[in-house]
Amino acid sequence: MAPGLGLSPAGSSAIQLHPPNDTVPERCRSTAVLPPDAIANLENSPSILPRRLSLLSIKMATAKFKSHFHAPHGHKLFRANSSNLVNEKPIDEEQKQKEKDFIACFECNGPPLSPSQIAENPRSKEVGAASKQLRVGDFELIKTIGTGTFARVWLSRLAGSPKEGQKVFALKILRKVDIIRLKQVEHIKNERNTLSAVAGHPFITTMITSFSDRDCLYMLLDYCPGGEVFTYLRRARRFDEDTSRFYGAEIVLILEFLHDIKGIAYRDLKPENILLDSEGHLKLVDFGFAKEISNRETYTLCGTPEYLAPEVIRNSGHGTAVDWWAFGILTYEFLVGQPPFWNQNPMKIYELIVEGKVKYPQWMSSDARDLIGSLCTVNPSQRLGNISSGGVNGTALVKSHPFFKTIDWDALYHRKIKGPIIPKVKHAADASNFDNYDPPSDSQSAYTKDMAQKYDQEFKDF
Amino acid sequence: MAESTFPGGSGPFGGFNSGRSPSMANVHEDEESDTITSPTNTASAAAPGSPFANSSNFSFNGSSAHSQAPSAFRPPGPDDQGFPNNYNMTRRTSVSAESLTPTHHQESNWKPPYHPKTEDQLSRLRTSVSSNFLFSHLDDESANVVLGALVEKPIPAKDIKVITQGDAGDYFYVVERGVFDIYVNPAGQVTPGPDGMGQKVNTIGPGGSFGELALMYNAPRAATVVSTEKESTLWALDRVTFRRILMDNAFQRRRMYESFLEEVPLLSSLTLYERSKIADALDTQKFPPGATIIREGDPGEAFFILESGEAEVYKSDSGDTVVKRYGKGDYFGELALLDDKPRAASVVAAKNGGEVKVAYLGKQGFQRLLGPVEGIMRRNDYSGGGGEGSAPVTT
Numbered sequence: 001m002a003p004g005l006g007l008s009p010a011g012s013s014a015i016q017l018h019p020p021n022d023t024v025p026e027r028c029r030s031t032a033v034l035p036p037d038a039i040a041n042l043e044n045s046p047s048i049l050p051r052r053l054s055l056l057s058i059k060m061a062t063a064k065f066k067s068h069f070h071a072p073h074g075h076k077l078f079r080a081n082s083s084n085l086v087n088e089k090p091i092d093e094e095q096k097q098k099e100k101d102f103i104a105c106f107e108c109n110g111p112p113l114s115p116s117q118i119a120e121n122p123r124s125k126e127v128g129a130a131s132k133q134l135r136v137g138d139f140e141l142i143k144t145i146g147t148g149t150f151a152r153v154w155l156s157r158l159a160g161s162p163k164e165g166q167k168v169f170a171l172k173i174l175r176k177v178d179i180i181r182l183k184q185v186e187h188i189k190n191e192r193n194t195l196s197a198v199a200g201h202p203f204i205t206t207m208i209t210s211f212s213d214r215d216c217l218y219m220l221l222d223y224c225p226g227g228e229v230f231t232y233l234r235r236a237r238r239f240d241e242d243t244s245r246f247y248g249a250e251i252v253l254i255l256e257f258l259h260d261i262k263g264i265a266y267r268d269l270k271p272e273n274i275l276l277d278s279e280g281h282l283k284l285v286d287f288g289f290a291k292e293i294s295n296r297e298t299y300t301l302c303g304t305p306e307y308l309a310p311e312v313i314r315n316s317g318h319g320t321a322v323d324w325w326a327f328g329i330l331t332y333e334f335l336v337g338q339p340p341f342w343n344q345n346p347m348k349i350y351e352l353i354v355e356g357k358v359k360y361p362q363w364m365s366s367d368a369r370d371l372i373g374s375l376c377t378v379n380p381s382q383r384l385g386n387i388s389s390g391g392v393n394g395t396a397l398v399k400s401h402p403f404f405k406t407i408d409w410d411a412l413y414h415r416k417i418k419g420p421i422i423p424k425v426k427h428a429a430d431a432s433n434f435d436n437y438d439p440p441s442d443s444q445s446a447y448t449k450d451m452a453q454k455y456d457q458e459f460k461d462f
Numbered sequence: 463m464a465e466s467t468f469p470g471g472s473g474p475f476g477g478f479n480s481g482r483s484p485s486m487a488n489v490h491e492d493e494e495s496d497t498i499t500s501p502t503n504t505a506s507a508a509a510p511g512s513p514f515a516n517s518s519n520f521s522f523n524g525s526s527a528h529s530q531a532p533s534a535f536r537p538p539g540p541d542d543q544g545f546p547n548n549y550n551m552t553r554r555t556s557v558s559a560e561s562l563t564p565t566h567h568q569e570s571n572w573k574p575p576y577h578p579k580t581e582d583q584l585s586r587l588r589t590s591v592s593s594n595f596l597f598s599h600l601d602d603e604s605a606n607v608v609l610g611a612l613v614e615k616p617i618p619a620k621d622i623k624v625i626t627q628g629d630a631g632d633y634f635y636v637v638e639r640g641v642f643d644i645y646v647n648p649a650g651q652v653t654p655g656p657d658g659m660g661q662k663v664n665t666i667g668p669g670g671s672f673g674e675l676a677l678m679y680n681a682p683r684a685a686t687v688v689s690t691e692k693e694s695t696l697w698a699l700d701r702v703t704f705r706r707i708l709m710d711n712a713f714q715r716r717r718m719y720e721s722f723l724e725e726v727p728l729l730s731s732l733t734l735y736e737r738s739k740i741a742d743a744l745d746t747q748k749f750p751p752g753a754t755i756i757r758e759g760d761p762g763e764a765f766f767i768l769e770s771g772e773a774e775v776y777k778s779d780s781g782d783t784v785v786k787r788y789g790k791g792d793y794f795g796e797l798a799l800l801d802d803k804p805r806a807a808s809v810v811a812a813k814n815g816g817e818v819k820v821a822y823l824g825k826q827g828f829q830r831l832l833g834p835v836e837g838i839m840r841r842n843d844y845s846g847g848g849g850e851g852s853a854p855v856t857t
Binding site for chain 2: 183184186187230234268270272288289295296297299300301302303304305306313314315316317337338342346347350351354379380381382387388389
């Protein structure tokens with residue numbers, strides 16, 4: 001993790017310059033004084049918070065603290081007041097400047113932390129915390145690099161900074177009114193909180209901070225100038241086995257982290273959601289469907305038609321095993337150029353999926369076939385990734401599959417292996433690997449006062 | 463079914479990709495067509511004619527011809543250009559249905575709607591939906607609840623649009639009485655003007671069904687369906703009810719299995735997560751009265767939990783005497799998870815009882831999920847008297 005400041009949930013006001021490897025352990029020591037249930041309560045109980053602040057040796061005024069970190073489940077009155085917080089609280093210019101300095105020097109591709117370091121006590125990380133100071137006006141929006149029904153992603157940089165050599169970001173802007181209309185409130189909350197919890201993983205897009213204003217939610221993400229793996233795959237039609245293996249292996253490391261350490265199911269694996277960074281390593285983006293699944297299965301159908309797992313279609317309850325199914329589909333699509341279950345009629349796709357008979361091209365290696373077939377097993381209780389053997393857990397079994405026998409997993413995690421495709425990037429703000437998008441339309445329905453009263457509480461994590 | 467139709471040439475998700483989709487947006491969703499210029503892209507543009515040229519794309523009961531998975535399986539080479547099956551090469555839109563959270567059966571106040579039907583109506587409905595894979599996978603209980611939830615929808619006149627192309631999809635329909643015409647407008651939605659519904663592509667009569675994609679998530683209707691008779695009748699089922707019935711059934715079964723597993727001393731040290739995994743892996747099997755579930759002397763390969771009904775235990779040295787009876791929640795054969803010793807007794811579905819339903823799991827299946835049972839039992843040996851969660855006592 002790069003040295004940072006000011007963006008921790010507790011609103012650290014001092015620049016913390018630890019050697020990268022020292023940063024997280026030291027924090028963990030200081031917070032470990034609290035029993036686990038007290039740490040859990042920190043989120044819920046404002047009264048415990050000052051104690052944590054003293055533990056972290058953070059000096060700051062209570063007012064500033066409240067504006068930065070108000071309790072999600074606070075007292076009713078507190079909640080009522082906080083619903084308009086975003087509009088009413090004056091901006092603390094000093095704090096804001098510190099946050100800007102932090103994001104300006106944040107380095108996403110620094111030496112990766114270990115998965116357990118990322119996972120440990122995520123609330124003490126600066127990166128990924130919400131900011132109550134930043135505004136969209138603090139950023140210059142350069143070019144749209146992605147759009148959706150209620151979101152638009154802009155290549156952006158801090159406003160008023162010299163253009164030359166200035167760091168750029170991907171600023172994802174979501175309109176509250178559309179989120180509500182499309183009933184995606186839960187998914188958006190999950191996305192922000194998941195990205196916050198996983199910030200720092202070498203192959204997951206880093207949410208540097210998030211903020212909000214009256215109409216919109218904002219997530220400031222690291223910019224991946226390489227564009228989507230989807231684009232490269234369609235251009236090449238199919239990837240050779242080495243390329244597929246490299247990308248597949250980085251995905252395995254992502255799933256290992258999400259599943260085994262965070263208990264999170266990603267639920268929307270596909271080439272469209274995988275970007276390349278400037279060095280050709282993967283960055284998984286779009287965590288709109290990611291969900292923490294603790295012990296129990298979940299039921300809401302979500303994903304992308306060709307990638308839905310059989311248990312999602314049949315609504316029999318699903319868990320992290322859906323990502324291993326989708327990983328099989330993804331590997332097939334890498335190698336063949338299209339997914340194994342396909343029909344013009346989506347219902348027919350689903351029928352083929354629950355039947356689960358994969359057909360392989362003759363030229364596909366037996367290792368690749370075995371990997372895909374083991375992953376695309378209809379019964380999740382028999383699916384590679386979800387089963388264990390002799391004390392070896394699911395992910396470890398995937399890693400030891402013959403298809404991956406040439407992979408040095410440790411070197412891969414530490415980004416020491418060169419990616420098969422190095423994107424052509426002329427300068428930091430080069431967006432030529434992304435498609436062109438229409439400018440935003442003017443005719444947009446308004447987020448009314450009534451809606452704000454009803455829903456702003458839902459968006460308070462931003 | 464109606465959703466099996468797509469505007470010609472624009473790909474199967476053409477109707478959903480335009481950003482009007484209420485189902486779900488994807489941040490990187492391209493609102494325009496893909497701008498990649500590669501030979502493969504032209505393959506998708508050169509889709510061989512309209513999807514309606516092939517009748518398999520417009521089946522009514524969802525069970526007819528399966529399309530092939532990618533069929534151009536030749537070694538990659540210079541002549542291997544494009545995909546013959548017109549795979550849509552553009553970005554794919556994510557989909558999502560309403561958020562579903564199960565309620566535990568004790569505190570649940572949601573009950574699936576029940577609309578009484580005659581035996582005739584039920585059997586017709588059963589036939590109508592039997593070829594639909596969404597229904598054919600259901601166990602008897604769920605199937606009965608689903609059929610009970612179908613609600614009658616009278617269509618009192620001719621020329622009524624039951625569903626309109628491009629509209630949000632909420633309901634699945636089965637035709638009880640009457641004939642309906644199906645229209646598709648290549649624009650993906652009904653347009654103004656006399657031919658706004660597009661071309662008539664098919665007709666659907668009693669026993670037919672349409673709109674099944676609405677049982678998955680809210681996707682725009684792919685066709686317009688119009689009544690042609692003065693009086694018609696449909697049966698309707700909405701997505702939330704359907705998926706909720708499936709969820710509640712699965713959820714309650716899983717919790718039931720978990721609570722059964724909790725009672726098995728051999729497995730008492732399992733964590734909730736492990737029990738949930740085992741519950742997920744249990745298979746169900748039914749035995750008619752008098753049928754043998756396990757036979758004395760056979761090698762033990764699986765363990766059983768009795769889900770419903772009653773079973774009797776016999777031993778060869780006791781003749782016809784029932785030495786033990788099993789009821790709901792009782793388990794037997796669990797020692798098979800430990801060793802391969804032959805079964806010490808026979809377990810038979812009670813001759814005078816009803817059908818017996820058991821949940822079972824083989825030794826291999828168990829080990830695949832949790833490793834050897836010996837290891838799990840060993841946990842008990844090391845844990846002190848403190849019960850769950852206590853630190854292991856070092857020896």
